[in-house]
Amino acid sequence: MKAIEVKHLTFSYDGRVNAVDDISFTVEQGEVFGFLGPSGAGKSTTIKLLTRLLVPKANRVFVLGQDMAKADYRFMRRIGIAFENDVLYPELTGFENLYYHAKLYGIGKQEIEEVMKMLDILDARDKPASQYSKGMKTRLVLARALVTKPQILFLDEPTSGMDPDIASYVRKVLKELNKNGTTLFVTTHDMHEAEQLCDRIAFFSSGKIVAVDTPESYKKRYGESRILFQVGSDSLQIDRKDKEELLKLIKQDQWDSIHSQEATLEDIFIKVVGRGLKEGDEL
Ligand SMILES: Nc1ncnc2c1ncn2[C@@H]1O[C@H](COP(=O)(O)OP(=O)(O)OP(=O)(O)O)[C@@H](O)[C@H]1O
Ligand SMILES: [Mg+2]
Structure with a gap:
């Protein structure tokens, strides 16, 4: 069974422009698959469609064999979702934020503390989320996604707002999870992140997948x-x-x-896609 299977998926917010424009791809179980693209490319929209935060048309998105147009609450436990601008309860402590989510699934305090420890935020356990720094909030959102021990993690810009040391620590944690069998779907506009984390990378621009390959193979083909x-x-x-x-x-x-x-992944992105990863970076 594929971890993710997407067939001709299209989505428009306004009925005119397609934020996601006829994309098809598959992700194997145990793989780290990345969407690399500039701001506004449609990365968050894609991840929302994959996780049913936006409801896709039937028969277009399958996760672990489940048609996501019909996924129910029980199925959702098997996937973890961490968004860049995710909502936390600001007045609740970090621990309480996780507890209210975990309780839905009958998960205990010990498991919550284990996840907080893994992401190095256990010291801030009893601080209100409003007092967390941006990088700590991102880790708290990630902790919430991890608490159900999901088979697949969907991560939208997972190290956004973190200083380089913490970002590299979080990538290490993600790699470790992957080594233990968790499939990862990651979006990013950071070529280093894509290169360090991903087994395969989709170059994504204006709602379309322009190419899919391994970082090594991109370099061999285009570098x-x-x-x-x-x-x-x-x-x-x-x-x-x-x-x-x-x-x-x-x-x-x-x-x-x-x-x-050596050519960087960004050089190759520009060559293949015809624009860069930063805003206004047109050829
Ligand atoms: N709720 C919404 N309503 C209308 N249009 C939207 C909405 N969310 C996103 N869009 C539009 O859809 C397109 C894709 O946006 P999306 O947020 O998916 O891009 P992204 O690749 O995640 O960008 P970023 O790197 O800035 O997070 C953009 O043109 C954006 O303006
Ligand atoms: Mg986004």
């Missing part, structure tokens, strides 16, 4: 490595394949240093 010759404050970039030019420059011996530069 060009270049050699950088530094001469004083000037630099000269040469295509690695241009052996003749490379040898000529080396023999001329007028350089201060030579570096090799």
Whole structure:
């Protein structure tokens, strides 16, 4: 059984522009699958359709074999959902926020504390959520998603607003969960996040999947490595394949240093999609 199967899924908020425009893809169990795309691409809309926060048309979205247009409350326990701008109860403590969610599913205090510990927010257990920093709130939302021990986690920009150390810690936790069998579906506009976390990445832009591949394979297919010759404050970039030019420059011996530069996933995104990952980053 596939973890996720999406067939020709389209969604429009206003009946005119498609926020999600005829996408199809599958995610295997145990995989980390990422949607990488710029702001407004339709990433959050997609994840809402996958988790029934927006109700998809029947026969378009299957999660663990379940048609999500007909998923009920019992099924929802098997999936965990963490959104970028998720709603917490600000007056309740971190623990209480998790407790009210966990209680619905008969989950006890010990499990809640275990999850808080795993995400390094147990010290803030009794603080109101309103006093959590942005990165702590994101971890609290993640803790809420994890408390039912879901088979699949849906994560919308999971490290948004976190400082780099905490972001890397959270990615480590996510990788560990994946190693223990949890399937992850992740959206991000951060190429490093996509590259570090994902087994496969869909390049996503204007509601459409433009390509799906592994990070290594993208680099092999589209990446060009270049050699950088530094001469004083000037630099000269040469295509690695241009052996003749490379040898000529080396023999001329007028350089201060030579570096090799691999194409980044963002370079490849621009090449394949025709725009960058940041706003206004059109070609
Ligand atoms: N509730 C809504 N009503 C109307 N239009 C919406 C709504 N939510 C999103 N949109 C529009 O749908 C498109 C896709 O938005 P979405 O939030 O899915 O993008 P995103 O890729 O998650 O962006 P970001 O990286 O900024 O979170 C955008 O054009 C957005 O303006
Ligand atoms: Mg979004």
